[in-house]
Amino acid sequence: MNHIPIYMNHIPIYMNHITIYMNHIPIYMNHIPKHELLTNPLSASQDMDNADLELLKLAPGRLNPKFSASVTEYNVLLSSAAVQCKVDCMASDSGASYQIKGNKGDDEKVIKLNEGLNEILIEVSAPDGTLKTYTIRVTKLAANLAELSNLTLNPGRLDRPYQKKISEYYATLGWAVNEVTIKPVKQDPKMTVDIDGNAPDKPIALPSMETTVKINVLSPDKSTTKVYTVHLMKEDAGYRPKPSPADLTCGVCSSLCQCPRTLIQCGHSFCSVCLSVTQRTDKSCPGCAANPPNEPPFDKVDSALRSKLLDLEVECFYCSTSTKQSELLTHAVECDSRIETCTQCCMDVKHSTIESDHKDCTITCKTCGQKHHKSHDTSHQAMCLQGSSLPNIELTGHSIKLSDWEKKLRVDSGDSFDELFEAGGKHEAMYFKLRGLASSEVEDIRNALHSASNAYANAIAANPKSAKAHYRLGVVLEELENVDDVYGKKVEKSQAQATGNKEARDSSKTEEIDAICQLHGVSGGAPLAAKLQAIDKEYHALKLKGDSFRADRVQELYAWKSKQATQAEKICFNASSDGTYLGKASKKYEDAVSLEPTAYQYNYCLAWSYLRQMKFAEAAARFKVCLGNKPLLKHIRYLLGISLSQAGTTDQEVQALLQEGIVSYQHWISCVKRDGPSTEKIMMA
Numbered sequence: 001m002n003h004i005p006i007y008m009n010h011i012p013i014y015m016n017h018i019t020i021y022m023n024h025i026p027i028y029m030n031h032i033p034k035h036e037l038l039t040n041p042l043s044a045s046q047d048m049d050n051a052d053l054e055l056l057k058l059a060p061g062r063l064n065p066k067f068s069a070s071v072t073e074y075n076v077l078l079s080s081a082a083v084q085c086k087v088d089c090m091a092s093d094s095g096a097s098y099q100i101k102g103n104k105g106d107d108e109k110v111i112k113l114n115e116g117l118n119e120i121l122i123e124v125s126a127p128d129g130t131l132k133t134y135t136i137r138v139t140k141l142a143a144n145l146a147e148l149s150n151l152t153l154n155p156g157r158l159d160r161p162y163q164k165k166i167s168e169y170y171a172t173l174g175w176a177v178n179e180v181t182i183k184p185v186k187q188d189p190k191m192t193v194d195i196d197g198n199a200p201d202k203p204i205a206l207p208s209m210e211t212t213v214k215i216n217v218l219s220p221d222k223s224t225t226k227v228y229t230v231h232l233m234k235e236d237a238g239y240r241p242k243p244s245p246a247d248l249t250c251g252v253c254s255s256l257c258q259c260p261r262t263l264i265q266c267g268h269s270f271c272s273v274c275l276s277v278t279q280r281t282d283k284s285c286p287g288c289a290a291n292p293p294n295e296p297p298f299d300k301v302d303s304a305l306r307s308k309l310l311d312l313e314v315e316c317f318y319c320s321t322s323t324k325q326s327e328l329l330t331h332a333v334e335c336d337s338r339i340e341t342c343t344q345c346c347m348d349v350k351h352s353t354i355e356s357d358h359k360d361c362t363i364t365c366k367t368c369g370q371k372h373h374k375s376h377d378t379s380h381q382a383m384c385l386q387g388s389s390l391p392n393i394e395l396t397g398h399s400i401k402l403s404d405w406e407k408k409l410r411v412d413s414g415d416s417f418d419e420l421f422e423a424g425g426k427h428e429a430m431y432f433k434l435r436g437l438a439s440s441e442v443e444d445i446r447n448a449l450h451s452a453s454n455a456y457a458n459a460i461a462a463n464p465k466s467a468k469a470h471y472r473l474g475v476v477l478e479e480l481e482n483v484d485d486v487y488g489k490k491v492e493k494s495q496a497q498a499t500g501n502k503e504a505r506d507s508s509k510t511e512e513i514d515a516i517c518q519l520h521g522v523s524g525g526a527p528l529a530a531k532l533q534a535i536d537k538e539y540h541a542l543k544l545k546g547d548s549f550r551a552d553r554v555q556e557l558y559a560w561k562s563k564q565a566t567q568a569e570k571i572c573f574n575a576s577s578d579g580t581y582l583g584k585a586s587k588k589y590e591d592a593v594s595l596e597p598t599a600y601q602y603n604y605c606l607a608w609s610y611l612r613q614m615k616f617a618e619a620a621a622r623f624k625v626c627l628g629n630k631p632l633l634k635h636i637r638y639l640l641g642i643s644l645s646q647a648g649t650t651d652q653e654v655q656a657l658l659q660e661g662i663v664s665y666q667h668w669i670s671c672v673k674r675d676g677p678s679t680e681k682i683m684m685a
Contacts, residue, residue, distance in 0.1 A: 048095075048126060048127045048128040048130075049126045049127075049128050049130040050092055050093040050096060050126050050127075050130075051091075051093075051096060051124040051125065051126040051130045051131060051132035052069040052070075052091070052092040052093075052124070052132065053067075053069060053089050053090065053091060053092065053098070053122065053124060053134060054069065054090050054091060054092040055067075055088065055089055055090040056074075056087075056088070056089045056122070056134060056136075057087075057088040057089070058076055058085055058086070058087060058088075058136060058138070059085060059086050059088065060078060060082060060085060061076040061077070061078050061082075061085060061138065062076065063075075063076060063136070064076065064077075069092065072132070072133065072134050072135060073134075073135045073137075074134075074135070074136045074137070075136075075137050075138075075139070076136060076137070076138045076139070077139050077141070077187075078113065078138060078139065078140050078141065079140075079141060079188050079189055079190055079220075080115070080140065080141045080142060080143040080145070080188055080190060080220045080221075081189075081190055081220070082113055082140055083112070083113060084110050084111060084112050084113055085110075085111050085113060085138060086107070086109050086110050086111070087100055087109045087110075087111060087120060087122065087136070088109065089122055089134075091124055093126060093127065095126075095127040096124055096125060096126050096127060097124075097125050098122055098123060098124045098125070099122070099123045099125075100120065100121070100122055101120070101121040101122075101123060102118070102119070102120040102121065111138075113138065113140045114140065115140050115141075115142050115143070116139065116140060116142070117137060117138070117139055118137070118138040118139070118140060119135065119136070119137055119138075120135070120136040120137075120138060121133055121134070121135055122134040122135075122136070141187060141188045142219075143190075143219065143220045143221040143223075144219045144220075144221050144223045144224045145187065145188060145191075145219055145220075145224070146191065146217045146218060146219040146224040146225055146226040147164055147187055147217065147226060148162070148164075148184050148185055148186060148187065148193075148215075148217060148228065149185045149186065149187040150162050150184075150185040151169070151182070151183070151184050151185070151215070151228065151230075152182075152183045152185075153171055153180050153181065153182045153183065153230070153232075154180065154181050154183070155173065155174075155177060155180060156171045156172070156173045156177070156180060156232075157171065158170070158171050158230070159171060159172070159272060159276060160276075161436065161437060165295075165296065166296050166297070167226065167227065167228050167229065168228070168229045168230075168231075168296075168297050168300075169228070169229070169230050169231070170230075170231045170233065170259070170261065170272060170301070171230060171231070171232050171233070172233055172234075172258075172259045172272055172273075173206070173232060173233065173234050174234065177206060177234065178205065178206055179203040179204060179205050179206055180203065180204050180206060180232060181201065181202075181203050181204070182195055182200065182204065182213065182215065182230060183200065183201075184200055184215050184217070184228070186217070188219075188220055190220035191217055191218060191219060191220060192217070192218040193215065193216065193217050193218075194215075194216050195213055195214070195215050195216075196213055196214055197216075200215075204232070206232060206234065208326075209233065209234045209306070209310050209325070209326055210231065210232070210233050210234070210301070210303070210306055211231075211232045212229065212230070212231050212232070212301075213229075213230050213232065214227055214228070214229055215227065215228040215229075215230065231301050233259045233272075233301070233306075245312075247308075248305065248308060248309060248312070250269075250270045250271045250274055251268065251270060251286060251287045252270050252271065252274035252275075252277075252278055252286050253271060253274050255271075256309070256312075257269060257270065257271050257305065257309060258271045258272070258273065259271065259272040259273075260272065260301075260302055260305050260306065260309070261275055261299040261300065261301060261302075262299060262300055262301070262302040262305070263275075263285050263290070263292070263298065263299050264292070264293055264297065264298055264299060264300060265285065265290045265291060265292055265293060265298075266285050266287075266288055266290040268285050268286075268287045268288060268290075269302055269305055270286065270287075274286075275299065279298075283298060309325065310324065310325050310326040311324055311325070311326065312324065312325055314328065316328065316331055316332055316335055316337075318332070318335045318337040318338045318339060318350075319335055319336075319337040321335070335351075336350075336351060336352045337350055337351070337352070338350070338351045339351070339663065340354060342354060342358045342361060344358065344360075344361050344362045344371075345358065345361045345362050345371075345372070345373040345632065346632045346633075346634055347361075347373060347634065347660065347664075348634065348660075348663050348664045349663075361373055361374060362374065363377060365380060365381075365384055365631075367381075367384050367386045368384050368385060368386040368628075370384075370630075370631050371631065371632060372631035372632060373632075376631065379653060380627075380628075380631050383624045383625075383627050383628040383631075384628055385598050385625070385628040385629065393597045393598065393621070393625050394594070394597050395590060395593055395594045395597070398590055398594050399594075400464065400470075400591045400594060400595075403584075403587065405584060406457055406460075406584075409453055409454050409457035409458075410454075410457045410458055410461050411454060411458060412458075413458060415458070415462075416462065417459050417462040417463040417466065417469075420455050420456070420458045420459035420462060421455070421456070421459045421466075421468075421469060421472075423455040424452045424453075424455035424456040424459060424469075424472060424473075424476075425452075425472075427448050427449070427451040427452035427455060428448075428449075428452045428472075428476065430448045431445060431448035431449050431452065431479070434448055442483070442487045445483060445487075446480070446483055449476055449479055449480050449483065450480075452472075452476045453473060453476045453477060453480070456469055456472050456473035456476060457473060460473065465595060466595075467591075467592040467593075467595035467596040467599065467602065468592070470588045470589075470591040470592040470595065471588065471589065471592040471601065471602050471605070473588045474584075474585040474586070474587075474588030474589045474592065474605065475585070475605070477581045477582075477584045477585040477588065478581065478582065478585040478605075480581045481580070481581035481582050481585070484581070509557055509560055509561075512557060513531060513535065513557055513561060516534055516535055516538045516554070516557070517530075517531050517534045517535075519534075519538065520534040520537050520538065521534075522534040528561070531561060532558065532561055535554060535557055535558045535561060536558060538554050539551055539554045539555055539558060542554060582609070582612065585605075585609065586606070586609040586610075586612075586613070589602060589605045589606040589609055590606060592606075593606050593622070597625070598625060598628075598629065600625075600626055600629040600630060603622045603623075603625040603626050603629075604622070604623075604626050604636075606622050607619045607622035607623045607626065607639070607643070610622060611639075611642075611643065614646075616643045616644075616646040616647035617643075617647040619639075619643040620640060620643035620644050620647055620649075623636055623639050623640040623643055624640065627640060634660060634661070634664045635661070635664065637657050637660055637661065638657065638658070638660065638661025638662075638664060638665070639661075640657055641654050641655075641656075641657025641658040641660075641661055642658070642661070644657070645658065
């Protein structure tokens with residue numbers, strides 16, 4: 001547009017010089033945006049009320065949140081060494097003015113800092129007198145402060161997110177972890193931090209099953225010291241002895257205590273994991289309902305109990321050799337029967353067979369180019385997504401329809417599909433961030449997911465053929481169901497006490513029922529109906545014998561198992577009903593798969609949804625598509641075996657799939673115990 005005049009009410013505007021000629025007198029409008037001159041000749045008068053800042057910085061320091069003209073409040077954290085800070089700002093309108101209010105120094109823009117909170121106000125006045133105030137709250141740390149801002153470790157994680165009020169933490173590590181690095185983050189760079197007298201970045205050796213370290217924090221003025229304590233405990237590495245000694249048994253899971261923690265208020269001990277789960281909704285003791293102290297710590301490590309556990313005789317994960325838990329590591333790492341993952345085919349096999357049976361064990365499909373184990377070639381050819389023998393993978397009889405519940409999620413915003421989809425992703429990221437913070441409110445967590453669902457529903461409205469938008473909405477809806485499961489409704493104290501030993505009671509009842517079923521020729525994997533029939537037979541047999549005491553007990557077991565059947569039906573209903581989050585998610589997964597029938601992630605989520613609905617044949621069809629995409633994923637092979645067996649298929653191929661899955665699951669459990677929580681996704685690798 002260089003040198004080409006644009007006429008507005010007979011006034012030529014030359015855009016290259018941004019000069020307006022009025023009666024041959026040039027008027028220079030240096031600060032007026034070009035698009036306003038082109039589109040709106042009255043913009044100068046309309047923008048007279050612009051009191052926005054175009055630039056706002058603080059040195060030293062970083063604004064939180066990041067500067068935006070529409071955001072008027074910011075926070076800044078500065079070291080105790082900071083004496084003053086300088087404000088740098090500029091108004092969006094050249095005709096606007098601003099004034100900085102605060103404890104000023106010699107320079108208009110320099111603010112002297114006091115210890116604690118300092119408030120800086122920037123008052124912007126538009127050409128028409130409109131006022132807008134930006135506030136920066138600067139916190140200058142005290143010189144005698146000795147607190148960390150965060151505390152993490154690698155490998156592993158703390159039992160709870162770091163909180164300034166809590167100075168004692170626990171961490172559970174795999175039994176094969178020999179060293180760990182603790183990373184304390186200082187609030188003030190002038191603080192001094194050491195771990196047991198050593199530099200913070202030095203790895204900590206773990207010679208025993210339990211190691212306690214002290215993190216010493218010294219304030220900048222050397223007047224205050226704060227000590228953080230971290231108990232590093234290794235997982236037990238063996239199977240639990242049966243029966244478990246009563247004094248070493250967790251009252252929640254009814255199994256041998258793992259990394260036990262003892263409650264301060266009553267002295268009862270539980271597994272660290274069990275205690276964390278039960279205290280999500282109620283901090284009282286799961287056993288006796290004793291109320292916790294008003295302030296942390298709420299529990300501690302019982303060293304005597306820990307020593308007893310480490311002295312117990314247990315069996316190796318891989319063979320029948322017995323040894324003490326504290327000595328099992330030496331044996332397990334050299335056990336010939338240990339399970340390892342083949343680097344070529346990803347199958348889990350015994351160490352002794354790796355060299356003989358898994359040399360050049362994979363072949364490449366000539367059709368799709370995917371690698372798979374030689375023994376799986378026939379099954380892969382049947383599932384190859386580019387092969388000729390694959391059955392129809394389209395969802396038959398499905399069409400994308402707009403449901404009433406989805407209409408309610410939509411709000412016309414005028415944004416494009418890309419903007420809406422990106423907004424949904426940001427809300428999801430916020431959800432995961434809030435979920436990881438102990439201080440987050442449940443309502444804030446739910447609101448983040450609701451905002452994400454609104455964004456994705458609007459994105460679908462903008463582009464109904466976007467499979468990824470349908471899929472992401474399904475994922476968000478499923479997360480809403482998970483939030484209800486985890487946080488749920490507030491549990492009354494009497495209910496919390498009653499559910500404290502639920503797993504222990506359930507475990508005992510399950511063993512009794514399995515014994516009755518075996519007595520009547522019913523296997524442990526039989527359907528619920530067959531098990532109930534076996535229990536009913538036992539009840540009538542005892543009645544005929546006149547053993548009313550045992551008959552009453554069997555009648556209780558029948559009622560309990562019948563209730564389980566009702567719960568299973570409820571899960572099935574929730575997964576298929578349009579009135580539940582799971583049901584809505586299932587519909588969205590179906591929409592995504594109907595648009596992209598071969599996509600791995602869409603088919604995987606839909607297959608899980610079908611499993612919940614007990615549609616085993618449909619689930620098997622989706623898992624086959626997943627396996628056609630990624631033939632080396634062992635957990636998909638296992639899930640396919642389960643789906644086919646539940647659908648009534650019992651051929652040798654199904655048995656092989658299930659056997660592979662059982663071995664992989666055992667290997668996964670042993671790896672989690674060996675390496676710690678960081679390997680919990682090993683079956684997904």
